Amino acid sequence: MSAVPEPPAQWHRVLTLLADISLFIGTRTIWTSAASNRPPVAAVISACYASILVCGALALVVRRARSLARVDLVVLVTAVTLALCGWVMNHGGSDEAILTTQAAREIVAGHPIYGQPWPWLFTHGVALTPTFTGGYDFTYGYPPLTPLLTAPLLFLGHGGIPATALSMGALVVGTVVLWRMLPAQWRPAATLVCLGFGLMPNYARLGYPAVTALVLLIPVVVRWPRIGRGGRLGAPGLARAVCLGAACAAQQLPWFLAPFLLAGIYAVRRGELGGRAAALVVLRFTGVAALVWLLVNAYFAVSEPGTWLRGIALPLVQGATLHGQGLVDVSLYFTDGSDKVGWYGYASLLLAAGLLGLLVLFGRRLGPAATVLPWCAFYLATRSQDNYYMLMTPLWLAAAVTAPADDFAGAWQPRPRPLTGPRRRTALGVAAALLVAPALVSAVVAMAGKPPLRMEVAAVGRASAKVVTRLSLRVTNTEDSALVPHFMVTSGQGMSEFWSVLRGPATLSAHATARYELRPPHGAFAVPGAHTRVRVRAFTPSPQTLSSMDVRLAAKGGASTAKRGTG
16 A cells, blocks of 8 residues: 655645745736736736646645645746746846946946946936935946956847846846755745845846845855865865855945854854864865955956955945935934934944854854844944845845754854853843944934034025925034035935035035025926925035935925024
């Protein structure tokens, strides 16, 4: 009598069903666009709808684990098909895609790519990155691997199409790799996180270089505590080192993850092999990764050394204005600004260092979270955009499934004499608090800062009741040093373009008052609805400060009112 096959676990069915359901998100929008412009694509999407429905039913009724595994494969193929359909319908890309494609064109032409402003690319609604200096960053600011990989795809078209094709192709490959590397029952989670919800495909369609970096990190993170087991890297360990070096040569986000992984590998291996052998494993792994990074960057480091170094470090030093969903919102939206804006950056770096110290100190407890901890630091950064968190979430899944707490049970944890003894719990708690305290203090300093400029609306020039063409401000510098203000008017969240100063001093002396006449970008500012918050903002580059003032540009009678900014 043949044995009855064991049915799949119920949680596996649920996971398959969730991955299947997640494919509905955003699909109708793409289908609507395709039905009007590309009917064949709409037909493919309609077939994907049928696949989603059938897979949903099969996930609940199949009787064998092997059959459910086949359903998982169909769900993956359906997700890949929908992602490619989305790219076909929307492949123009963002400012990052356009810059990456232009960098690829310059490489093919034999021209330098770093330190070269390309302002003509930023037209037709392409997003700008304003800086505290009152200008915009028009240069390429990422490591060179992504444009190098984009160069063979330049035949696909103009704009950001080649870069978005690379990102989408990388995402598909990365999803398949993660799906294959995970245990069979967990594979639907790869589909869910990488292609479900519409999050990662959207970033791929925008052409973010971070997508390519993410894909290169997936093989590194899967089962990462096993790197160097027994004191040998072997072919798998060397391959992971190559992928880490390539990821760091594609975008800067892996730079923040690498120290956490290396610290974790050292702790696990030292617990197994001892300090010397563990150090040799980490050195070999780091050396291979660094060699790959250097090989990718070698041509640019030699041909344009100064601009190359500034270019790859650009996101860290460009002085971009505040933006994001993190703690900077206190100064952006809940107060009138801060004269200690730079302290948000200090807080972010200090928190990253503090979290790394906590990982070393409590490796057995925090080791499973090593792929999540680095991104916590971005919550305090001046640019705390949520894509810094979401873009790396597939790595969270990879670590959660393949790097469980048991892998860190024997990890080495430093315990100097002050952290031992009968009061070790108290001592460890104090040590942990000391590691994160500098970051918290810096964040409090940034939030508690006062706006250095006090502003009042003096006059408003209009072309009509709904269009402002001039804005006159009376501005007082309350600081003890001169400031160079740059003005913009924002409505809702985010930043906008700077307004031109028609009259007023470029530098406002300490404790001085001056009148500034401002002209909006493109000559006109459309007054938003009555319930939209409008703020006048003044940025200064040295020191980096922000002063804001709520203003009501009333449409009735041409009057305007403002809440005076305090200094």
